[in-house]
Amino acid sequence: MNREPDRVELLMCHLEGECSPDESRRLEALLKTDPALRRLRDFLRESTTSEKRPALYELRSAARELSARMFRDWRRMGSQTDPPRGLAVYDSKNLPIPEGVRPAVVDTRRLKYKTDDMELELSLYPVALNAYELVGQVAGPEITRPCRIELKSEARTMAAATDEFCLFYVPRLPVASYTLTVLADNRAVAVVDIDL
Amino acid sequence: MSRAGEKTHTELIRACLDGDPLAWERLVDVVTPLIFSICATMRLSREESYDVFGQVSYLLLRNLDHVKSADRLMSYVATMTRREVGELRRRVQLAERSRQAIKRALYDIAPESPEKLYELTRLNEIINRAMVQLPERDYRLLRALFFEEGKPDYEQVAARLHMPVSSVGPTRLRCLKKLYRILKQKRFER
Numbered sequence: 001m002n003r004e005p006d007r008v009e010l011l012m013c014h015l016e017g018e019c020s021p022d023e024s025r026r027l028e029a030l031l032k033t034d035p036a037l038r039r040l041r042d043f044l045r046e047s048t049t050s051e052k053r054p055a056l057y058e059l060r061s062a063a064r065e066l067s068a069r070m071f072r073d074w075r076r077m078g079s080q081t082d083p084p085r086g087l088a089v090y091d092s093k094n095l096p097i098p099e100g101v102r103p104a105v106v107d108t109r110r111l112k113y114k115t116d117d118m119e120l121e122l123s124l125y126p127v128a129l130n131a132y133e134l135v136g137q138v139a140g141p142e143i144t145r146p147c148r149i150e151l152k153s154e155a156r157t158m159a160a161a162t163d164e165f166c167l168f169y170v171p172r173l174p175v176a177s178y179t180l181t182v183l184a185d186n187r188a189v190a191v192v193d194i195d196l
Numbered sequence: 197m198s199r200a201g202e203k204t205h206t207e208l209i210r211a212c213l214d215g216d217p218l219a220w221e222r223l224v225d226v227v228t229p230l231i232f233s234i235c236a237t238m239r240l241s242r243e244e245s246y247d248v249f250g251q252v253s254y255l256l257l258r259n260l261d262h263v264k265s266a267d268r269l270m271s272y273v274a275t276m277t278r279r280e281v282g283e284l285r286r287r288v289q290l291a292e293r294s295r296q297a298i299k300r301a302l303y304d305i306a307p308e309s310p311e312k313l314y315e316l317t318r319l320n321e322i323i324n325r326a327m328v329q330l331p332e333r334d335y336r337l338l339r340a341l342f343f344e345e346g347k348p349d350y351e352q353v354a355a356r357l358h359m360p361v362s363s364v365g366p367t368r369l370r371c372l373k374k375l376y377r378i379l380k381q382k383r384f385e386r
Contacts, residue, residue, distance in 0.1 A: 008373045036379035040372065043323045046237075046316060047342040059246055063228055064221065066246075067253045071212075071220040074257055087257070089250035095243065112247070114254050 007037050015044055062094040073193070083181070086113035086120055086192035113192040117142055120182065120192060127172060132196060134170040138162060138182055140189075147184040151194075153177060205266035205328060212260055224253065227273045229343035230324040234277045237316040244284055251280045266328045267382075274321030278314075326378040333357070334371040341368060 010027050013019045019027065031038050070087050077085040090112035109124040109132075118140030124132040138147065149168050151158040153176040160168040175196045182190040205226065211219030231252055235245035255276050256263070263269045327335055340353045341364075354361040 006373070008376050009369065012369060012372070034380075036376055036383075039319060039322060039379055040376050042319055043342075044372075046319070059232065059242055059249070060228065062246060063249050063253075064224065066250055067224040068217065068221060070250075070253055070257060071217055075215050075217075087254055089254045090247050092243075095246060112250065114251070116258065 007034065008040070011037060011041055011044070015041070058096050062096065065094045066091060083188035083191050084115040084117070086115045086118070086190050088112070088192075089114045111194070113190075115140075115190050118182065118190045120180075120190065122194070124173075124196070130175045132173045132175070134168075134173045136160075136168050136170075138166045138168075138190075142184055142189050143182075145184070147182055147189075148186075150181040150183065151178045152181070153179075204332070205269060206264065209260055209263060209269065212257075220257075223256075223269075226328065227252075227256065227269065229339055230270060230273055230320060231277050233320045233324070233343060234274065234317045235281065237320060238281050238285075238313055240281065240284070248277060248280045248284060251283075252276045255280075267325055270321065270325040270328055274317065274324070278317055281317075322379070323375075326375055326382065329378045329382070330371065330374055334367075334374060337364070337367060338371050338375065 007030055010019070010023060010030070014024060014027050031041060066088065069091075070089070073085070073087050077087075088111060090110065092108075092110040107126050111122040111124070113120040113122075118138065120136065120138050122134060122136045124134055127133045136149065138149075143162075143166055146162045146164065146166070149160045149162065151160075151170065151173065153174075155176060156174070158170060158173070160170050162168045173196065178194045178196070180192050180194055181188050205223070208219045208223045208226075212223055228249070231249050232245055235248055240248065252273060256273060259272070263272050327338055330338070337353070337357060340356065341348045350361055350364045354364050359367065
């Protein structure tokens with residue numbers, strides 16, 4: 001280099017192991033007095049040790065799918081606040097199957113829904129080609145005692161009661177689109193849509 | 197330094213509030229690297245990272261009208277991500293401990309103190325806050341080079357950003373200089 005390198009050039013040189021001892025000493029002195037340069041150095045150093053990062057790139061499409069659905073449901077919800085409609089914040093169906101895992105092994109599905117005051121977690125296990133076993137749990141400040149769960153589809157209505165841990169169980173839930181309502185003291189405290 | 201990035205993000209937030217799904221998609225695209233980089237720093241698994249992503253997206257969507265600028269957006273997302281990571285860790289503390297032990301055994305990663313991990317997430321936040329102040333093209337290049345999995349493939353990055361491979365290196369340096377100037381100018385202290 002004919003001209004004297006600026007701070008960022010010097011830093012890059014150092015990170016690429018191309019600095020002379022003099023340049024390294026100069027950089028060390030600069031780093032002591034320049035917090036912005038230190039931050040840039042820390043970031044570059046951390047981000048180049050990529051083996052520390054799990055493979056998150058593959059999550060991008062799952063994240064996009066989930067957030068698009070969240071937005072769609074949010075818009076559909078409009079100003080409806082009573083009962084509050086839950087938005088899906090987790091759906092394992094969107095996650096790519098880890099390399100080397102046979103699809104049958106991960107054929108269960110986990111779903112999470114959220115309202116401002118409640119969280120609903122569902123685990124679905126296939127028990128037949130067209131039916132799931134459902135285990136769910138409700139949590140939130142309004143859920144202080146066992147409540148009732150109603151699952152309505154076009155063809156049927158099913159119900160379950162939560163236990164003292166707010167867990168509920170439906171042994172056989174036929175594949176369909178459902179509206180799940182959480183009722184506490186006979187009052188609907190949350191509604192979510194589930195597509196099986 | 198261009199302020200175009202900030203305007204774009206402010207407009208995106210407004211468009212989201214008006215119900216524009218493409219604006220939401222774009223906004224999510226902007227915050228995703230920050231969320232996942234914090235999750236990666238905290239050594240979360242992909243399922244846990246996806247879980248945190250869902251929670252943070254929900255909170256962002258419900259609080260969009262309080263997030264007025266690009267800088268505030270990144271700061272809010274970083275704070276919520278750290279909070280949700282903390283929540284998740286409390287919930288699965290026991291399982292987490294054994295998972296960390298396995299990860300350490302597999303990847304030979306020295307355990308880092310909570311303070312160090314917090315510092316790293318703060319650093320990610322600051323860098324992301326500075327990055328959104330960059331012009332779009334510079335932002336996309338740095339994101340492709342530093343926030344995607346594994347070692348960056350310059351040929352792929354060049355093809356994606358429609359630029360010659362030979363100019364990726366020099367452009368990267370120019371972008372880093374701009375980033376440095378933003379870091380120096382804005383400081384990003386709380």
